[in-house]
Amino acid sequence: LPRLAQELDALLPKVFVAAATAAGVVHSVLPDRQLVFTAMAVDPVAVGLAESYRRPGGTATGNVMNAVGGEESLTAKRLGFFKDLVPNVERLGMIGVVWDPQALQGVLSHQEETALQEVSIQLGFRFENYAIKTPDDLERVFAKALSDGVDALYISGDPLLTVNMSRVMPYILAARKPTLGVYPEWGRAGLLLTYSTDALDGFRRAGVYAAKIVRGVKPGDLPIEQASKFWLVVNLKTARQLGITVPPNLLTLADELIE
Known part of the structure; x- marks a missing residue:
């Protein structure tokens, strides 16, 4: 750059x-x-x-x-939608990235993790972060999250994951867990729900x-x-595969439904 x-x-x-x-x-x-x-x-x-x-x-x-309200406000809205869709989640695992405190992206990654921790407590989720340093760590962190018994997966908005979406998605699909994330591209690729500006x-x-x-x-x-x-994406195809019925209020609120 x-x-x-x-x-x-x-x-x-x-x-x-x-x-x-x-x-x-x-x-x-x-x-x-x-x-x-x-x-x-x-x-x-x-x-x-x-x-x-x-x-x-x-x-x-x-x-x-x-x-207004920053990362925590958006995270609260995102997880609120997700809880409406999957009300029985107790343990949420975040697939994130090891962040560098000296880098601009590291500041954002820390804010994202902190917001998720705080909002998860408010909504009654148990939250754990499974972080990668490189895409080669994906298999290990997904295996660890699943062995720990997470009920759902949150995919970080970090660019390292986004630019490697084609490598991440096979692990997501194989996990057969409800998933949420930030950007609509992830919802179109197969995440159950995404919400962002x-x-x-x-x-x-x-x-x-x-x-x-x-x-x-x-x-x-x-x-x-x-x-x-703001843009809310709900992937109906993924919902059907997971046996999840999307409530009418989310069908109405969604800006984009993936058939």
Whole structure:
């Protein structure tokens, strides 16, 4: 990513648009360049990308995936939907990633795990994290989770798992457990339920900000936007395979039903 940012900078762009962890890289390598970030699930103020949401003040602005209430609020909604769908879950296992506290993604991974622990307690789940360092650890952590007797699996939103979705899904399908996760791509691939902000809407909004900056508006004068559009996916095919009847309220609330 640093090399790619420098290659793009050689083309003398008026503004960079960067998603997720790439935003932190661009800002670190090229701190004086104008930047619009999107698909950010960490607090841009806390990690030094901006001075405040209302007035970023520096060279970067954009939109974040978390709504008011942050990761815990989204996690509570996600697990609440899941409990409506699978009310008898007692033990929830998270397939996560060993996080680096010095990395931007590590901050997010820690927030995700902490939120899951807190919300699981509130909803009466017993929560355990099964973390991988590399995709080669997948077989071991899935086997460990199943041998521990988890009732359901939560798939972390970490990019390491997402980019290796084709390697992760066979273990999920073989486990034959109710599963939930963050991004709709996982629901379309076979997870029982996913719930997150609408990343595509975030990219569209980033485009609006990029256009304003190209026309002369300073990033520091454009307030950071928080997510306002959310996407609930329920995979009916997976539900049938697991013998789960989807309650009418979820059928009504779902933005996307996978047949």
